[in-house]
Amino acid sequence: MVILNKLLAQIFIPKFFSTMSLESSKRVAAYKAVDEWVKPNTAIGIGSGSTVIYAVERLKQRVVNENIKVFCVPTSFQARQLIISNGLILSDLEAHPELDCAIDGADEADANLTLIKGGGGCLLQEKVVASCAQSLIIVADYTKDSTKLGQQYRKGIPIEVVPMAYVPVKRKIEGLFGGSVNLRMSVAKAGPCVTDNGNFLLDWQFPTDADSDWAAVNRDILMIPGVVESGLFVNMVRKAYFGLADGNVTERC
Numbered sequence: 001m002v003i004l005n006k007l008l009a010q011i012f013i014p015k016f017f018s019t020m021s022l023e024s025s026k027r028v029a030a031y032k033a034v035d036e037w038v039k040p041n042t043a044i045g046i047g048s049g050s051t052v053i054y055a056v057e058r059l060k061q062r063v064v065n066e067n068i069k070v071f072c073v074p075t076s077f078q079a080r081q082l083i084i085s086n087g088l089i090l091s092d093l094e095a096h097p098e099l100d101c102a103i104d105g106a107d108e109a110d111a112n113l114t115l116i117k118g119g120g121g122c123l124l125q126e127k128v129v130a131s132c133a134q135s136l137i138i139v140a141d142y143t144k145d146s147t148k149l150g151q152q153y154r155k156g157i158p159i160e161v162v163p164m165a166y167v168p169v170k171r172k173i174e175g176l177f178g179g180s181v182n183l184r185m186s187v188a189k190a191g192p193c194v195t196d197n198g199n200f201l202l203d204w205q206f207p208t209d210a211d212s213d214w215a216a217v218n219r220d221i222l223m224i225p226g227v228v229e230s231g232l233f234v235n236m237v238r239k240a241y242f243g244l245a246d247g248n249v250t251e252r253c
C-alpha cells in the first residue's frame with residue numbers, strides 16, 4: 001500500500017505541478033499584455049483559446065478598477081461568451097471596423113513570429129479581427145515559442161474549407177506541398193468538426209524538413225478553390241508575450 005501510494009505520488013504530483021505552471025505561465029503573459037496594450041475608450045479584438053481566458057480576466061479587473069470603457073469584438077462563439085459572462089461590452093466589426101489592438105493566443109510562433117493558429121478551430125474570425133486591428137498582440141505559454149514551425153506543435157496547420165470541397169483541397173495541398181492532410185473529427189459528436197462558420201477543418205502535417213517561405217505557402221493555399229482561410233498568420237504580429245514557468249515573460253516583436 002505504501003509503495004503504491006509513493007508510486008501514484010511520483011506519477012501525479014509532477015503532472016499536477018507542470019499543469020499548474022503551464023496555467024500560471026499563460027496568466028502572466030496575458031496579464032502583462034493587457035496591462036501594456038489596452039487603453040481606455042478603445043475597441044479591441046478578443047481572441048480564442050485557453051490563454052485568452054486570462055486576458056479577459058485581467059481586462060475585467062482593469063475595467064472595474066479603473067472604471068474604463070472598452071468595446072470588445074469577439075473572434076469566436078467562445079470569445080463572445082467570455083465577453084458576455086465577464087460583463088464586458090460586446091461589439092462587432094459593423095460598429096467598430098477599426099480596432100486598437102487584438103489580443104489572441106497561438107499554437108506556435110517561429111523566429112519571425114509567423115504563427116500557426118486554429119488549434120481551437122477559430123482561425124477565420126481570428127484572422128479577420130486581427131486584420132482590423134492596429135496591433136495583433138499574442139499571449140501564450142513557453143511551449144508555443146519556437147524557432148521553426150512544427151518544432152513543438154505537431155498537429156499541423158489548420159485550414160478552414162467549404163464542406164463540399166474538403167477532398168479536392170486535401171489532394172491539392174498534398175500534391176503541391178507534400179505531407180498529409182486530415183479532416184479534423186469531432187470529439188463529442190460523430191463526424192467532422194464544424195467551425196463557427198459552418199465549415200470543415202483540415203490539418204496539414206507539412207514536411208518538417210521544408211525550409212518554408214510561409215508567405216508564399218499561405219498565398220498558394222488561399223488560391224485553392226474551396227479554401228476559406230488558413231491558420232498561417234504571416235507578418236501580422238506586433239508583439240508576442242510568452243509566459244515562463246518561473247513567472248517571467250519573454251517578449252518578442
Ligand SMILES: O=C(CO)[C@H](O)[C@H](O)COP(=O)(O)O
Binds near residue numbers: 051105116120122
Ligand atoms: O488559434 C486558436 C484557436 O483557434 C488559439 O489561439 C490557439 O489554439 C491557442 O490556444 P491556447 O491559448 O488554448 O493554447
